[in-house]
Amino acid sequence: MSKTTKLENEDKLFKKALEVGCKMAAMQGYPIQDQSATPATKAKALYHFLIEVKQIVPLPEDKEDGPHIKKRLAIWLHSALPDNDPLK
Numbered sequence: 001m002s003k004t005t006k007l008e009n010e011d012k013l014f015k016k017a018l019e020v021g022c023k024m025a026a027m028q029g030y031p032i033q034d035q036s037a038t039p040a041t042k043a044k045a046l047y048h049f050l051i052e053v054k055q056i057v058p059l060p061e062d063k064e065d066g067p068h069i070k071k072r073l074a075i076w077l078h079s080a081l082p083d084n085d086p087l088k
Helices: 011-027 039-052 066-080
Strands: none
Touching: 011 039, 011 066, 039 066
């Protein structure tokens, strides 16, 4: 998949990535879920967690913003899903 390719279900993949990633982080003792946390805050925390556990490669510092993190998380989940998943 090219870095410039638009994912068909990017918003749905991002939401699912937050859900799955937060559960995964909590199971490893890194709780991200907080009722007062915004999706952007959760996304950044999840992004840093996934870097820490070597699930994704970090973005360059100048690209570490909301839209780039959202896309990176969507790509992470997209690559983890089985081929027959409806989000693919």
